[in-house]
Amino acid sequence: MAETNKIGGADGAHKDVHTSTGAHGGSAESKFPPFNTETFAPQLVWLALTFTLLYVLMSRIALPRIGEVIEERRERIQRDLDTAERLKSDTDKALADYEKALSDARSNAGAIARETRDKLDAKVAKRQAVVDAEIHDRIADAEKRIQDTRTKALASVDEIATDVAGAVVKQLIDSDVSPADIRSALSKG
Amino acid sequence: MAADGHDHSPIKQFEIKELVPIDLFGIDASLTNSGAYMLVGLGLIFGFLYFSTGGRSLVPTRLQSISELIYEFVANTVRENVGPKGMQFFPLVFSLFMFVLVVNLLGMIPIPGITFTVTSHIAVTAALALLVISIVIIYGLYKHGLGFFGLFVPSGVPAVLLPILVPIEIISFISRPISLSVRLFANMLAGHIALKIFAGFVGLLLGAGFWALLAPLPLALTVALTALEVLVAVLQAYVFAVLTCIYLNDAVHGAH
Amino acid sequence: MDPEAAKYIGAGIACLGMAGAGIGLGTLFGQFLSGALRNPSAADGQRGTLLLGFALTEALGIFSLLIALLLLFAV
Incomplete structure (x- = not known):
């Protein structure tokens, strides 16, 4: 690097010596400073020195330092991003688990509720059946009783009718008629 | 400032003054104001980069983030223009960029009688440009052998046109270091001369009685020009770095 | 023509090149x-x-300005 620099610098100086001297023709008094070839040598020497030094300092010390920091930060950020990614996936998994547990619990609760409802329904149905049967029995009893009463009442009506008929006949024709005859007469009518 | 215009011609600021005479094996190696400015620039660059990254903290301090911004900026420029293979030239491009930038900006700090812009001398810019172009040629020859000269033969061109195009390509290649060095040199020189001339108008008008009323006009122009010159100082450093990258790209990747 | 005058005229003409840079x-x-x-x-x-x-x-405009400046100060 330093070699090229010096060679290049020397070449540049050389080329400009000619143009400059050609243009000037020796008017030393009002020399245009950038074309004053006398000052080329010290400029180029110090340029070579400072630029070589700058290049070495930059490439050996300054740039690796900055690059290192930037690289380290990039790695750190990458690592943090990876960690964040991992944590996020963990969170997602936990969330999915939770969702699953929730839906399981929900379906369990539904099952329990259904079961309870079925059980209660069954109980109610059984009880209803018992009550229904009881009611049915009672109704049957009551109907039977009514029937009995009715037949009994009807039987009494016959008897009363016979009595009344006997009494009426007796009053009308003043003769005793046997109840059997009356009965047969009534049933005929 | 420009009251006695004779001593304060606009090119006075480019004069090289000998500070410490040194003779190195017959070569005049005196420390001049140019050399001193280079040393100051070197010290500023290295000192800033070294001490701003002193903490090497993961969360950068303000100064450290400036260093890192410059680093990333130049690294991206190299990566975009030369590609990942060009990163071996990153220290070179970074040194060139920082050197030109700092030396340009140092020239923009007005210190009466002292201010000097290193890059306003063709010797310095030509040396830097020749350094770049010799690296391009040497690395290109080392990497591609004689195939490096395929650079001068544009691909996909009818053979009839080659006798015309090859000389054009060769001339354009040769003109690269010239334009690279003259661009930087001319920008710095012309900018500083223009500044000095307009600043001189302020002095002339102030000394012209009634016309002193107009003095603020060139002063405002000087202020605006100073801003433009700071922009130019930064841009020329960037252009130098980018063009270096583009030329290095030819050396790294050879003919297209 | 006075060489001094020719210098100034030349510098003025050289500055015309900056028109191109302006465009x-x-x-x-x-x-x-x-x-x-x-x-x-x-x-x-x-x-x-x-x-x-x-x-x-x-920079191209500056080149012509440079020629003008060289004519004024360096020649």
Whole structure:
């Protein structure tokens, strides 16, 4: 690097010596400073020195330092991003688990509720059946009783009718008629 | 400032003054104001980069983030223009960029009688440009052998046109270091001369009685020009770095 | 003609070259602006190219200014 620099610098100086001297023709008094070839040598020497030094300092010390920091930060950020990614996936998994547990619990609760409802329904149905049967029995009893009463009442009506008929006949024709005859007469009518 | 215009011609600021005479094996190696400015620039660059990254903290301090911004900026420029293979030239491009930038900006700090812009001398810019172009040629020859000269033969061109195009390509290649060095040199020189001339108008008008009323006009122009010159100082450093990258790209990747 | 006068006339003529740089800068920024207004989202990415073009174009104008300055001060 330093070699090229010096060679290049020397070449540049050389080329400009000619143009400059050609243009000037020796008017030393009002020399245009950038074309004053006398000052080329010290400029180029110090340029070579400072630029070589700058290049070495930059490439050996300054740039690796900055690059290192930037690289380290990039790695750190990458690592943090990876960690964040991992944590996020963990969170997602936990969330999915939770969702699953929730839906399981929900379906369990539904099952329990259904079961309870079925059980209660069954109980109610059984009880209803018992009550229904009881009611049915009672109704049957009551109907039977009514029937009995009715037949009994009807039987009494016959008897009363016979009595009344006997009494009426007796009053009308003043003769005793046997109840059997009356009965047969009534049933005929 | 420009009251006695004779001593304060606009090119006075480019004069090289000998500070410490040194003779190195017959070569005049005196420390001049140019050399001193280079040393100051070197010290500023290295000192800033070294001490701003002193903490090497993961969360950068303000100064450290400036260093890192410059680093990333130049690294991206190299990566975009030369590609990942060009990163071996990153220290070179970074040194060139920082050197030109700092030396340009140092020239923009007005210190009466002292201010000097290193890059306003063709010797310095030509040396830097020749350094770049010799690296391009040497690395290109080392990497591609004689195939490096395929650079001068544009691909996909009818053979009839080659006798015309090859000389054009060769001339354009040769003109690269010239334009690279003259661009930087001319920008710095012309900018500083223009500044000095307009600043001189302020002095002339102030000394012209009634016309002193107009003095603020060139002063405002000087202020605006100073801003433009700071922009130019930064841009020329960037252009130098980018063009270096583009030329290095030819050396790294050879003919297209 | 007095050589001194010829120098000044030459410097003036050399400065005409800066007109080209002026046209170039106008074209550069005008085209950038029209492109940027068409597609503002892409404009930010091209600002570096714009400044590079500015510096390269301006340098050409500076070349002619340099010739003028050399005529004034160096010859």
